[in-house]
Structure formats: C-alpha cells, structure tokens
Amino acid sequence: MAFDHRKIEARWQNYWDDHQTFKTHDDSDKPKYYVLDMFPYPSGKGLHVGHPEGYTATDIMARMKRMQGFEVLHPIGWDAFGLPAEQYALDTGHDPADFTEQNIATFKKQIKSLGFSYDWDRELNTTDPEYYKWTQWIFLQLYKKGLAYSAEVPVNWCPALGTVLANEEVIDGKSERGGHPVIRKPMRQWMLKITAYADRLLDDLDDLDWPDSIKEMQRNWIGRSVGAEVQFAIDGFENEKVTVFTTRPDTLFGATYMVLAPEHKLIDKIVTPEQKSAVDQYRADVAAKSDLERTDLAKTKTGAFTGAYAINPVNGKKVPIWIADYVLITYGSGAIMAVPGHDDRDYEFATKFNLPIVEVVAGGDLSKEAYTGDGKHVNSGFLDGLGKQEAIAKMIDWLVAHKVGSRKVTYRLRDWLFSRQRYWGEPIPIIHMEDGSLKAVPEEELPLRLPKTKNIKPSGTGESPLANITDWIEVTVPETGMKGRRETNTMPQWAGSSWYFLRYIDPHNKEKLADPEKLKRWMSVDLYVGGAEHAVLHLLYARFWHKVLYDLGVVPTKEPFQKLVNQGMILGTNHEKMSKSKGNVINPDDIVASHGADTLRLYEMFMGPIDAAKPWSETGIDGSRRFLDRIWRLFVTSEGKLSEIVAPNATVSEEFEKAYHQTVKKVSEDFEIMHFNTGIAQLMTFINEVYKQDKIPASMAEGFIKLLSPVAPHISEEIWSLLGHDQSIEKSMWPVYDANKLVEEQIEIIVQINGKIRARLNVDKGTSRDELEKMALGDEQIKAQLAEKSIKKVIAVPDKLVNIVAK
C-alpha cells in the first residue's frame, strides 16, 4: 500500500481533535515551555508558503518538548482588526466582522490542514469583544498613568475621500485609491508616551536572546544620544533664547553660525525686514517639497539667512542665524549650533554659503573636509589641549555653572501615534464631555463594543465612520446628567498584538486580563518565531506595554519574549521574492494536496537554515516526498502491515547500533538549536543505513519514528500505530542515546606532510602525542615521502592528526 497522505493526514488530524492531544494543562507539575508564533493577520488571500515555515519550526519545538517531558503552551489566534476589512466594508457595504469571520475560517482550515499541534481551546481573536475588553482596559491603565495623551499632530488628510490615510495608502502625495491629493493636516490624536520607557527598552535588550540584527535595529530606532543642551541668547531680543542640542558640546568654540528648522516657531519673531521675503520664500519652497525630496541625501544643502544673530555663550561672539531643511523640527530642539569644522553637514552648508570655518579639534585638514575624529582641542579657551571626552565633560560643567546649558539625552524614538480614524478597530474608551473634560469609560462598562451598522461610510470630517453613528456617539452620564461624545478614533492594529501572548495563558478569564498565578507559571515566552518585518514596531510596542504592565504588577517579567528567531523568506524558484506579478507564488494548499502536509513541513525545514532566505524548488519538494515514501516502504508492506524488517529482538552490527545512537544524539541536539536542516539530513543518513540492513530491532524503529514525528507527525503516527501502539506518539518519550555506544576505540588519524594529507593511521583513541609521532614517522608511505627531506618540526594532536614539517 502506497503512502496515501490524504487519508492518513485527515485521520490523524481528526484523532488529535477528538482526543484533545494537544491540550495544555495549567496545573501539571512538569516544567513549562511556551512557544509562540507571531499572530497572523487573516487576510483574504489565505496562507502563503512563508507561514508554514515559522509555524513548522515552532511546532517541531512544541512536539519535541512535549515528548521531553515539558508542559507546552503552543497557541494560535487572529490579529483580525485591520485595513483590508474596513476597505472591503467601504467598498461593498458589508460588515467587516462577517468578512473577517470568513477569512479566519479559511485561515483556520488551512492551518489545520498542516497538522500543527495548537491548543485550539485557547484560540484568540482581537476583534472579539471579550478580547478587546482587555485591550481597552490596558489603554485605560496607560491613560491613568499619564502615558496616553491627546495632541495635535499632522496626519494624511485626503479632502476628496473625506478620510485620513495611513502612510502606506499614500503614494507620491496622492491617495492610493483614486489618486486624489493628500495633505498633511494637524488633527487631535491619541499618543502613547513610549519615550518615557526609551532607556529601559534600550537597556533591557542586552539580556534578551534575540538576533543581533534585531537588537541593533531596535537600538537604532530608539536612537539614544547623549550630549548637552546649550542656550543661545539672541542679539536684540532680551527675552528670547534658542536651545540647541549637541552631542559635541566640546566644539562650542567652533560654532560659527546657528541653524533653525524651517518650521521653528521663533523664526517669525527674529527675522529682519530685509530678509523676510527670502525666508518666507525658502519656507514656502520647503513646504512644497515631499518628504521624499526633503530627505534625499544626495541633494546639496539649501537655506536662508534670517538676518538675526545669536550670541555664542562661551565666547560672546555673534553668530548668524540661518534656517535650513537639513535641520529637522522633530529632533532635539529643532535648532543646532553649527560647527562646520567638525561636522560634515555643517561643513557642506558653510562651504556653500561662505560661512566661517574654525578649527577647534586638531588632527584634520579643514581645507578639504570636516574633521569628526578625536584630537587635542585648539582655539577653545579653557578646553585647549584636552581630548574629546575630557573636553565634553568640562564644557558641560562650564555650561551648568553658567546656567546656559546642561547634560541632555535625546532619542530618535517618538511617541506612538495611537489613534486611527477607522471603524474597524478597538474603540478608545474615552468620552469628551460637553464641558471640555475627558472622561474615561468606567472599567466595569468594558468592553465598549463597536456598534453594528449597516453602512460604513466616511464621516467627511476626518473623523472615523463611527462619527456617523449618533446613537453610539452621544452619551449622558447617569449620575450627573452631563452629556458627552464618545471618542471616534479607534486603536491601531498594533494594540491587539501588543499583549495577546498574555491572554493565551488564560483566555477565558472574565475577571482579569489573566490570572497572576498562571502568568507566573507561563511567562516569559521561551521561543517566539516570526518574520523580520516586525523587528521594530510590533516588538517594540509589545515590549513597551509589557513594561507598563510590569510596573502595574500585572505581569511578572520585565520582558515578554526571552528568545526570538526570525524565519527567513521563502523565495520563488527564480530566487526572487514571491509575488503575483512575477507569477512565482507557491500556494501551500496545492502542495498539501499534491505532496501532503508532512512533505511540505519536511521540505520547508530541510531547505536550509531557518533564518536564511531560501528559494523554492519543485524538485526539492519531490525529494522530500521521496524520503517519506522511502520511510513508508521500509516500514509498511504493500498490504499495509508492518514490514518484516522490524523484528522485536533483531540483533544488529555494532556499527549500525552506533549509527542509531549517533542519529538520536545529532537530531536531538540539532532540533534543540533549531538546526532542522542538518537534523533531517541525519534522519536521511540513518534511513540510508537501514536500507542496508535485513532486520532492525523494534526499539530502533520506534526511536527513529519518534525523531521524525515532530517534523512529519501524520506519517509518524500511522507507522507508530502499526508498530503496535494504541496511543498517540505524542504521549511517548523522546528517545535517548547511549553514550557508551558512541565511544570509539579506534580512530583514524591523518598524517600530513607540510599540511598535505599523506597517510592515514588507525590508532587507539587517546594515543599520546609521542606515540602518534613515532607511529607517523614509522609509517612506510611517510618514510618514502620524507626520504629526500629533513624534518623541521612535528605537530601531533591526539585523536586528530600528525603534521610533519619538512624541507
């Protein structure tokens, strides 16, 4: 009987469901292992081959750990709020909830067809009011702690569509849908003060077992820089000051001009009448530029002189104040002291506008370029002769003593723009009262449900479609009779995914986000696997919320995800990213139908390292299927019975026994560190060996099938039952190897002359250096090779080699 994957896979998937094989027990006394996949967004397009890669990796870990005696938490759920459902609703008038439900059903069916060992009783859905109740609850905690505030910030407003667009919906300043112009318009938005946690988000990265690249990306994103704030007085304006931020306060003596960002609010006050038209013109030019043009590094510097002068506090010199778009209003204080001698950008600007360049750190050639390195300070008064570090410290002391500046840390990280002008998101539980005050929806009234509506349409005002739903919007506080209007903004998609891993731990809890005892039992996540595209935002937001919850005593750990692994992308057969337009998309459903889920799982793990980008190969997937067929033929007869190669008490050669124990060792070790490709290679090697045997003992057949089972669970269950077991292989114990069987008594040693292999010797393990040397020099072949030469040196490494250096 051939290996019929359709029948077998369906059978075991039903068995697992019926027997609740993968149910997680909170009260077991086994050690815990929490292995988590990144929350999928159930798009209408369904699963692509990238999904099963990460999911298979975590599933292998989950299945192996269960067999190794761990209580495993391996859940899945749906990050189901999001733009596509809303757009679908706007286009068709249908309820996004229905659309989402269908998509989830499709996704679930696809995921189930791959045989992942999820505990489906813990399935989550961010759009479920019982779930988003707690998303809203967390928001209220943030609000109470002063970490949620509202502010006027510019958004992408499309007047023609009457709506606000996300950045990705704006292409070249036009709306993606319809090509209407989009303008930046300040609107009141909810912000979360993630910057208050910047230092902790940065520092706690050190203890995480994450890829360096991801940690580095987060560090860069947070962008902490240490320097000083310096206040410059403005000539002729006694009450005005400009504060600049600099990382190089030691170069203050070299500040020969000052630059304000074109949006800086002081400009109108200080600009001289003669310069006003030039400044206005420049600001108009800058405003007309797209973000892309403004940030184009290749362009030359532009700017305009305001006519005003600032006073350099350290030497009292007058320096001209310019405006230029190379200074960003969003960073630091939106103003800089320009030190053209020691900053590339300032140098470029000064050269273009003929501003003076003064050397204050020796070591460079200022006629050619700015010198940004370290060196002795010159032309710097009390700093002369000092190096960079001492000079910075001394200058900060001076600034503090003269009350014109201080040490200062700034971050690139901005506060999190938390509101979206959307219907399909968690409602923000805030009421704007008619007296202008804000009132939080009482916790006991949560969840604040999204109102059902027949027709979702833009409000036209920039508010979300919720603004149309008068019944929902207008509220009266019962105690006071005061009227109010609900917040029409909803939360971004990041909200629900910032804490879902906590809810899996206690998904049906009505009283709390999750039981503290259970959180203590399960946190933190031992292994988190997902795509690198979430390297910054999702992982940073989740860490931020987690720290807030930690401070509130809700969660027991400082960090949510102890170990993080990014699966690499699966490319098309042409080594390019899969895309519809390139026609190189592989649909996992097709593979499951043609080759089976086990084959797909096996192949995706065998393709290469989990974190590398790897191209798909048609013949490669065939090869993986062939391996499973080979296993099947080995263990199962054409009548569907257990093959006679398996004999309970078969004796095998010492060599084969060794191969078995080596396989157990290598597979166990490789899977543990997620080197699935090499572990699978070892399984293949073992099967190649088995093909050379007449009989193998049942114990080894069972051991092998156990090793295979996390990767290819369906075929493994089937063979396991043919081996005479009436319980799932999942309930069996992971095999252990006998180290004694791996001990080599004799090993082959290579003998090199000048690093080239000239002979091989079989010696007892542990043969001493001297002995090896003697044996090597006594070897006939070696003697012959050395006949014309004189020996300079002999290096002998026990159990490895002898290298003879000769001339």
Next chain:
RNA sequence: GCGGGUGUGGCGGAAUUGGCAGACGCGCUAGAUUUAGGAUCUAGUGUUUCCAACGUGGGGGUUCGAGUCCCUUCACCCGCACCA
C-alpha cells in the same frame, strides 16, 4: 552614507575550540530490476593537463595547518535615511 548580514560544486546547502572542504538533498551518469515510467534499488558525481595539482567572491597576512582568525577589496541582501 551609517548599521546588520551573506558570498562554498550545475543547484539548495554541510563543516565543534583553526585540524580530512563539499555531509544530506536536488540534478546528472552508469548498472540492476520492471507490466518501459517523471517508479524502485545499487554505485558514481568539485575542477583540471587525473600516479598529481588546484579549489570556499578577489588580494594580502597570522599559523605547522585557515571556509573558519586579522587587514584590505568587490558583489549582493536587509534595516535606517541629513537624528545635530
């Protein structure tokens, strides 16, 4: 430009602390078998001028010995984008 990463056969990829380069798979070749097929089994398969030499993007170095360490250079991928 800055930060991170990757370069190994025809292809995907293996290779502890520096110690037999190319495990395993694909592809290819040959043989066997068969109801002749995109099946199966067995063997072979880095290159070349094949008793040997060369070979891990290029160049240089350290070392008895380098895919692995150091310097330099090139190519590609990912992230950031004038962050003062």
